[in-house]
Amino acid sequence: MADDSRDIERAAAAWLARRDGAQWMPDDEQALQAWLATSTAHRVAFLRLEAAWQESGRLQALGAGWRGEGPPPRGHWQASPADRCEQMLQAVPQRLRAARTPRQWRHRVAAAAVAACALAAAWGWNWHQHAPAEAARYQTALGEIRTLSLADGSHATLASASGIDVRLSPRARDVALTSGEAIFEVAKDPRRPFAVAAEGYRAVAVGTRFSVRRDERDLRVVVTEGTVRLETPSTTAGATPSVLLPAGSVALVRGGALLVRSLPLADAQRLLDWREGLLAFRDAPLSEVAAEFNRYNARKLVVADAEAGALRVGGSFRWDNAEGFVRLLEAGFPVRAEVGADRIVLHSR
Numbered sequence: 598m599a600d601d602s603r604d605i606e607r608a609a610a611a612w613l614a615r616r617d618g619a620q621w622m623p624d625d626e627q628a629l630q631a632w633l634a635t636s637t638a639h640r641v642a643f644l645r646l647e648a649a650w651q652e653s654g655r656l657q658a659l660g661a662g663w664r665g666e667g668p669p670p671r672g673h674w675q676a677s678p679a680d681r682c683e684q685m686l687q688a689v690p691q692r693l694r695a696a697r698t699p700r701q702w703r704h705r706v707a708a709a710a711v712a713a714c715a716l717a718a719a720w721g722w723n724w725h726q727h728a729p730a731e732a733a734r735y736q737t738a739l740g741e742i743r744t745l746s747l748a749d750g751s752h753a754t755l756a757s758a759s760g761i762d763v764r765l766s767p768r769a770r771d772v773a774l775t776s777g778e779a780i781f782e783v784a785k786d787p788r789r790p791f792a793v794a795a796e797g798y799r800a801v802a803v804g805t806r807f808s809v810r811r812d813e814r815d816l817r818v819v820v821t822e823g824t825v826r827l828e829t830p831s832t833t834a835g836a837t838p839s840v841l842l843p844a845g846s847v848a849l850v851r852g853g854a855l856l857v858r859s860l861p862l863a864d865a866q867r868l869l870d871w872r873e874g875l876l877a878f879r880d881a882p883l884s885e886v887a888a889e890f891n892r893y894n895a896r897k898l899v900v901a902d903a904e905a906g907a908l909r910v911g912g913s914f915r916w917d918n919a920e921g922f923v924r925l926l927e928a929g930f931p932v933r934a935e936v937g938a939d940r941i942v943l944h945s946r
């Protein structure tokens with residue numbers, strides 16, 4: 598990605614720090630507006646920092662002796678813009694990270710994880726007796742992310758509302774993705790390839806890291822380490838063609854057609870940021886962004902019209918803070934939100 602998100606955030610903080618000073622001039626405002634117009638990612642980063650900065654009150658971030666009501670006025674402190682920029686970058690992300698994270702889900706399933714580990718240990722003993730090492734089904738609820746340790750030493754991280762069936766034996770390691778998305782970190786075992794099946798396709802690896810995702814329309818495989826062999830459904834002649842996917846590859850199956858793209862590794866890894874509680878977009882239509890939020894939340898984002906759905910959005914957002922995302926839309930885009938108990942309807946304006 599040409600503009601790294603951290604660089605964009607730092608630039609946004611620098612603009613906000615300069616504007617917070619006493620020497621802000623009309624020419625500065627014009628320059629800021631030009632920078633914001635360059636990219637939706639610029640605008641989103643600036644709006645997010647501005648909202649958190651105002652909400653926290655500059656008193657909490659800079660803290661030096663203000664006794665008035667509300668945040669101190671611009672220019673109250675004599676710190677340089679560079680100092681204020683660093684203070685924002687240190688203070689504001691801490692506030693953003695205070696939101697609920699997927700790790701809290703892990704605490705809720707701690708007892709289940711301990712039981713799973715004990716069961717995996719028992720299956721590991723059976724492995725030496727030449728019996729199946731593991732045969733189990735795992736499922737996550739809406740809004741839950743769960744990391745599993747499998748008996749062969751591999752790990753699987755299930756996204757919201759996802760499920761897998763696992764069968765490990767002395768000769769094979771087979772997983773069926775029954776719903777949603779999962780990331781697999783595969784323990785090396787050349788004698789037993791690790792295969793994930795979905796919609797008639799099989800992603801086969803020996804020791805690597807990749808994800809498989811299925812929904813109503815598409816199947817997607819993202820490889821972030823090693824190489825995966827994607828086997829397509831058998832043809833009428835009986836042969837099973839396959840394609841090799843090195844790290845950075847994204848394979849998308851839609852309507853029976855297979856498209857493979859090669860991305861910079863960092864871009865491919867961002868597609869899996871949901872494991873850390875983030876959804877990353879790069880110039881994506883709002884209709885696609887809303888659908889992604891809906892994979893993790895019971896209260897749905899509904900795009901009311903095609904004009905709103907076509908708006909382009911970029912940046913990284915917490916999937917458990919849809920309301921905050923909607924506030925950013927209303928502040929920086931021609932969008933009006935109608936908030937209800939079970940859904941938020943987004944209208945163009």
